[in-house]
Amino acid sequence: MLISNIKSRPVYERLRLDGAGRRHLVVSDAPRDLPEVIDGVESAGGLLGYWMVASTATVDGQPQTASAGGNAGEVETRAFRAVSHLMDRLTHRLAQESVGFRLYAIGEEGFIWEIARLAREAGLESYECQTAHAGSMRRKVFCVHCKTITSGVTTSLVACDGCGAHLVVRDHFSRTHAAFMGVLADAEAPGDLPPVEELFP
Amino acid sequence: MMGQTLKLRVASAVTLAPTLKAFRFVPAEGGLVPASGPGAHLRLFLRDGDKVHRNAYSLIANPDDRSHLSIIVRRVAASKGGSAFLHEQVREGDVIEAGLPANLFPVIRTARRHFMVSGGIGLTPFLAYIAAFEAGGTPWELHHFCRPDERGVFEALLDPYAGTRVHIHSGGTLDVLDGPLSHQPLGTHVYTCGPDALMTGALERAAELGWPKARLHSESFGGAVAGGAPFIAVLRRSGIEVAVDAETGLLDAIEAAGVEAPCLCRGGACGQCLIEVADGVPEHRDHFLDHEERASNRFIMTCVSRSKTPRIVLDL
Numbered sequence: 001m002l003i004s005n006i007k008s009r010p011v012y013e014r015l016r017l018d019g020a021g022r023r024h025l026v027v028s029d030a031p032r033d034l035p036e037v038i039d040g041v042e043s044a045g046g047l048l049g050y051w052m053v054a055s056t057a058t059v060d061g062q063p064q065t066a067s068a069g070g071n072a073g074e075v076e077t078r079a080f081r082a083v084s085h086l087m088d089r090l091t092h093r094l095a096q097e098s099v100g101f102r103l104y105a106i107g108e109e110g111f112i113w114e115i116a117r118l119a120r121e122a123g124l125e126s127y128e129c130q131t132a133h134a135g136s137m138r139r140k141v142f143c144v145h146c147k148t149i150t151s152g153v154t155t156s157l158v159a160c161d162g163c164g165a166h167l168v169v170r171d172h173f174s175r176t177h178a179a180f181m182g183v184l185a186d187a188e189a190p191g192d193l194p195p196v197e198e199l200f201p
Numbered sequence: 202m203m204g205q206t207l208k209l210r211v212a213s214a215v216t217l218a219p220t221l222k223a224f225r226f227v228p229a230e231g232g233l234v235p236a237s238g239p240g241a242h243l244r245l246f247l248r249d250g251d252k253v254h255r256n257a258y259s260l261i262a263n264p265d266d267r268s269h270l271s272i273i274v275r276r277v278a279a280s281k282g283g284s285a286f287l288h289e290q291v292r293e294g295d296v297i298e299a300g301l302p303a304n305l306f307p308v309i310r311t312a313r314r315h316f317m318v319s320g321g322i323g324l325t326p327f328l329a330y331i332a333a334f335e336a337g338g339t340p341w342e343l344h345h346f347c348r349p350d351e352r353g354v355f356e357a358l359l360d361p362y363a364g365t366r367v368h369i370h371s372g373g374t375l376d377v378l379d380g381p382l383s384h385q386p387l388g389t390h391v392y393t394c395g396p397d398a399l400m401t402g403a404l405e406r407a408a409e410l411g412w413p414k415a416r417l418h419s420e421s422f423g424g425a426v427a428g429g430a431p432f433i434a435v436l437r438r439s440g441i442e443v444a445v446d447a448e449t450g451l452l453d454a455i456e457a458a459g460v461e462a463p464c465l466c467r468g469g470a471c472g473q474c475l476i477e478v479a480d481g482v483p484e485h486r487d488h489f490l491d492h493e494e495r496a497s498n499r500f501i502m503t504c505v506s507r508s509k510t511p512r513i514v515l516d517l
Contacts, residue, residue, distance in 0.1 A: 020413065097386075099385045099416060100383070100411025100412060101387065101411070122387050123313045123387035125413070
């Protein structure tokens with residue numbers, strides 16, 4: 001029942017540092033090695049930051065300086081306890097940033113498009129904020145009937161967290177909501193549901 | 202034919218400086234002037250004996266005020282006659298003809314803040330910008346560069362907005378831009394209007410400081426319409442030949458010959474007037490065709506471009 005070739009379905013490329021920028025910040029929803037997630041860091045000069053979500057209470061989000069390897073300068077690395085922790089600090093950072101800044105986000109789609117939304121709200125345009133997918137394919141699903149967003153969906157069919165309706169998860173993607181569209185699966189014949197498939201591991 | 206034209210009465214003509222004169226026009230037959238936006242310009246058709254000067258000037262008033270249209274004209278020493286005619290011959294009460302306002306330098310509506318860099322008379326579009334920003338409560342900042350002897354004139358023009366947002370520089374260097382360009386909040390756009398060297402200099406400095414191209418805007422005056430070697434345009438489908446003299450634009454000449462040609466902005470920006478070239482080499486003056494399209498010599502934007510060859514054959 002999924003419709004393919006939906007234009008709103010994002011297509012991702014590997015992150016590449018934009019050498020025209022003056023300050024760069026890479027954010028990741030999991031600990032990853034920087035060279036694994038982005039190319040071209042050697043052209044960043046010294047003003048490169050890397051923030052990641054460590055998903056543990058043992059980190060404090062304080063800046064630490066490390067070498068980016070090769071010819072690259074130093075990278076200021078910060079590890080955050082959780083996505084919310086990183087988002088909170090990022091909001092503050094963006095409010096103080098000036099034009100010349102570039103943002104790069106890598107992780108699950110729910111995460112990278114939340115980052116893109118924060119960036120947009122802070123005044124960054126799409127050409128100043130790159131996104132790339134890594135990790136699980138699980139989706140946030142927006143119920144078109146009750147407007148609730150259900151997170152962590154891995155299946156073709158899901159019960160809405162808000163109204164309990166059985167939703168078909170479509171490929172239509174909303175950058176505003178960072179979520180995919182979910183519509184009632186049994187609208188034509190109530191109770192007649194298609195088989196549930198594990199589609200977004 | 203000049204497309205749709207307006208009849209405007211000169212409500213006032215005020216000398217600001219030996220080479221600067223401000224004109225205020227109202228509709229000759231009453232009513233409101235056409236709607237336009239900040240950055241729009243007005244093309245005047247000035248009948249000077251048997252010559253017609255076609256000069257474009259930026260509108261300086263808030264476009265939301267539809268009671269009048271205002272411009273400032275610098276008398277150019279190497280003038281082909283248009284600016285001298287306005288300075289010497291046009292008086293209060295005269296009725297002159299003009300095209301509809303067109304905008305090749307619009308404000309970016311999604312910008313959070315507007316950073317303007319002007320040089321000399323290049324201030325004019327920003328007077329309309331500032332009026333609109335002030336009315337809408339949008340943050341802005343202006344850096345104006347001028348000769349020391351004209352500082353007073355521009356201070357007077359900007360006096361209503363004097364304060365921290367207006368910076369007038371008459372020191373002759375663009376270095377003063379580096380600090381402010383390094384500290385603009387995310388979402389700011391840069392606009393520049395003035396002499397080529399100033400515009401190029403400001404844009405290069407911004408790019409050096411990490412500004413993406415899409416945040417940088419400069420006034421591309423559609424002024425180079427006329428001027429150039431005369432040539433013959435062969436209109437293949439209409440079966441006629443049109444002589445384009447040194448003072449007339451190709452589109453104007455085609456229209457004068459009674460042939461309907463597509464057009465919209467008349468400034469080389471919109472792409473509406475694109476015509477296929479069957480033979481001859483265009484002299485491209487538009488901002489629409491990309492590098493490859495230009496190199497192919499297969500298309501011409503008739504509103505601004507001319508011909509490098511003595512004859513050019515058009516599919517029109």
